[in-house]
Amino acid sequence: MEIKKGENRFYLVDEQKREAGEITWHLFEDHVWVIDRTYVSSDFRGQGIAGILLDTLAEYARKEDIKLIPMCSYAEKQFKIKKEYQDIIY
Incomplete structure (x- = not known):
């Protein structure tokens, strides 16, 4: 598997x-993004892909000094239960 960055998405x-x-976001304000969708194709579910995508976005946000607002149900749940995301929550 290869992670790619597109316009407002990873x-x-x-192969x-x-x-x-994919995980997608939109701009809320300068250096604040809203995570609006996390989607995994049915052929790939159960393999931890949503977590990989969220971790990728979290790492990118830290590097670029961006705060995140989790609005999709998956991201919202993960931000509540995982302490490692608390530093990037808006």
Whole structure:
């Protein structure tokens, strides 16, 4: 699997270039993004892909000094239960 960055999204593709999943965001204000969608294709569910995508976005946010607002249900739940995201929550 390979992680790629597109416009307002990170996504994972497999060796056959099939898109396995994505996490998307939109700008709320300067240096604040709203996570609005986390999606994993049915062929790839149960493999931890949503977590990989959220971790990738979290690492990027830290590096770029961006705060995140988790609005999609997956991100919202993960931000509540995992302390490692508390430093980037808006």
